[in-house]
Amino acid sequence: MEVKIDKNNKLKFAPALLKWHLSENKRQMPWKGEKDPYKIWLSEIILQQTRVEQGLNYYKNFINTFPDINQLAGADDGRVFKLWEGLGYYSRCKNLLLTARYIVKERSGKFPETYDEMLQLKGIGTYTAAAISSFAFNLPYAVVDGNVFRVIARVFGISKPIDTAEGKRFFTELADELLDKKKPGIYNQALMDFGAVICKPVSPLCQECIFRKKCYAYQHNKINELPVKLKIITVKKRVFNYLVLDYKNEILVHERLGKDIWQHLYEFCLFETKKLLKPEEVTNLALEKKILKAGKYVVITKLTPLKQLLSHQLITGQFIYIHLTTKPVLKENYILVRREQLKNYPFPKLINNAIKEIFVEKK
DNA sequence: AATACGGGGTG
């Protein structure tokens, strides 16, 4: 059952929010007040499912390296992925490049200026299109991100789940009603700031909240009940057995392609199994597959298995460091990279952790 | 409509 929303409360929402934003507490960020759609777009892609503090340095590095969309579009994929390394959700990086190149090629480098055109671009969904069109062009589209779901659900007592199509429609509609159509850009930033600074997911600062007297969740003691989320994510366990093959200080690596995690990042020779194998079992597998040749290798180190938690997977990584005594045959997209050059390739965090242990700690 | 996609911060 839904709470009825007082129309008067809706009308007062935007002015109160803007007043709050004006007076205090607003967060300072390099893209705030920015009008260059390229910079806004870049910041929004980086910030998808990513905390401001985490994305900040990535944004600065990208802007320094690629001051405009032409430079980004002209860059090598590897260089861009290296800059993105560690930020996660790597399809964002792939789509960033696709879209940059599309805009440069098909639109002479000119960023679209309407919501609908932006929505067509790879990597831009409803949130990002609303953000760019309101920030850069002052178009009246309300952003609906995690902050907005939370603030609206609590203040207006909306118990519709936020992770269903119907719930999203409902929240988006309400968000558009609440939007200040004269100052959509400022308003959108104010709402997200408010969610991040005051109406936080855990332990929100209700004592300082301007909506305290009206807030449904606060008045009914349902701060921790709202917003409502239905789906429970399940975490799949996977075991990655890696052979780190070293021939005269050159390491065998390859780029991950296909539909799995870590697309376009690099890794060593992988044997995925259901259960953790003994190191001998991994080398036996490699012998069967003719990756290793009997008597032509020496096992140097076996790392204690490392864990890496992803949103839907728990990866256990076993790393076996092996010296080859004969030059390996390069299959598929494998390449040999000198030890000192490894740092120039983008790796998942799990692999970087292993690299640190194998090549640095050993000294 | 449901699921996959990273890594980090917080209580």
Added chain:
DNA sequence: CACCCAGTATT
């Protein structure tokens, strides 16, 4: 440990 972050694409 559980939750969630300035979400999007794919199935």
